[in-house]
Every structure is written in C-alpha cells, then in structure tokens.
Amino acid sequence: MFNNGEFVVYGSGEICRIEEVVERCFDGVHKNKYYKIVPREYRNSAYYVPVESAEKEIRRTLTKEDILEIIDSIPQAESVWYSDKNERKSYFESVLRSDDFTSLVGMIKSIYEERKKRSGDGKKLIAADERAFSTAEHIIHGEIAFVLGIPESEVGSYIRERIGDN
Numbered sequence: 637m638f639n640n641g642e643f644v645v646y647g648s649g650e651i652c653r654i655e656e657v658v659e660r661c662f663d664g665v666h667k668n669k670y671y672k673i674v675p676r677e678y679r680n681s682a683y684y685v686p687v688e689s690a691e692k693e694i695r696r697t698l699t700k701e702d703i704l705e706i707i708d709s710i711p712q713a714e715s716v717w718y719s720d721k722n723e724r725k726s727y728f729e730s731v732l733r734s735d736d737f738t739s740l741v742g743m744i745k746s747i748y749e750e751r752k753k754r755s756g757d758g759k760k761l762i763a764a765d766e767r768a769f770s771t772a773e774h775i776i777h778g779e780i781a782f783v784l785g786i787p788e789s790e791v792g793s794y795i796r797e798r799i800g801d802n
Contacts, residue, residue, distance in 0.1 A: 637693070638654050638671060638690060639654065641653065641654065641727055642649070642654045642696070642757040643676070643693040643695055643696075643697050643782070644673065644695060644696055644697065645694065645695050645696075645735070645779065646673060646675075646683060646685070646693065646694045647693075647736060648684060648732060648735070648771075648775060648776070649735070649775030649776075649778055649780065650675055650676075651675070651676045651677075651679075651697065651778060651782050652673040652674055652675050652676060652683065652694070653673065653674050653676060654671050654672075654673050654795040655672045655673065655674050655682070655688060656671075656672050657668070657669055657671055658670055658672050659712075659752070660684055662684070664721065666689070668686055668687075668745055669686070669687040669688075670684040670686055670687060671684070671685045671687060671690055671694070672684055673685060673694065676780075676782070681749065683719060685787070688720075694732065694802075695735065695795055696773055698779060699783070699785055700783055700784065703779075703780050703783050703784060704798075706737050706738070706741060707780075707795050707798050707799060708798070708799065709738070709741070710741055710745065710795065710799050713741045713742045713745045714742045715745050716741060716742060716743070716745070716746050717746050717750055721762065721764070724765070725764055725768075727762075728743060728765075728768040729741075729768075730789055731743045731772070732768065732771055732772060740772045740775060740776055741743075741776065742770060743768070743772050744772050744773060744776070747761065747765055747768065747769040747772075748769070750765070751765075751769075761793060767792070777792070780794075780795075
C-alpha cells in the first residue's frame, strides 16, 4: 500500500507523487479504486493506477543508500555488447523496460565503452544506440537527482567524482 504524498516511480522511470486513492469508472460498468498519481515534471497530468495491481506498475523511489551502492558498483558493472544491431536493439529495449538499475548501469557502460572505442577509430555510434544511451541515462539521472536532491545536470559529475573516473 502506498500513502498519499509519497513519491513513486511509474512506467519507465517517471517520478510521480501519489495524490489520493479515488473510485473511478473507466469502462462505464465497474467502479474500482485507483491511485491518482501526478508526474513531478508535468503537474497538469495524472495517471490512474489500479490499487489492486499497483505493485506491478509503480515502485517506491530508491533510497540514498541504494543510489550510492549502485554508483559504487559502476566500475564492476558488466558490459554486454551485441554486434548484431537488431539483437542489440532488442536487448536495449528489454533493459529499458525492466526498471532494473543494475542492468541499466551495465547498458550505459557498454554503450559508453563502444562509443569510446569507435571514437578512437574515427567512427560514431548509430542513432539507435545513442537514443538508448540517452533514455537510460535520463531514467537513472532523474531518480538519482531526485533522491540526492541535486540538479539532474550535475548527476554525471557527481557520479564521476564519487567513483574517481574523470
């Protein structure tokens, strides 16, 4: 059960505030209880998440301790790179849907390493890989910024400073 005023993560990384539990009828027949959640960035919007299945769709934000543990694990994160672009795209999509920070960190690390390697060869990543990197980075940076109370634009510097990687 979630509480009014609590911040949660909905979907693929969107931080929302639980406003209230309401009874709504969306199908014209059945009234059900829903959490009315409001995105932190788009306060004029609202999502209605069924109370009975909320545990599958929303989760509590990570704690500061969780965030620091994830950041500290970055140097040991596993890099996975598929040379076939379709296989890689499928893998990236599954990681982005998973809401698993360990996999997201590994994915970002893999793309970063490939970008660095290709840059040394005078090449660039394909656009799909860059988009996957940006999406994963936005998901991770958004929650880290929220939990640590720092601007999202400073999260990269914070991570590099914490793990000693410039």
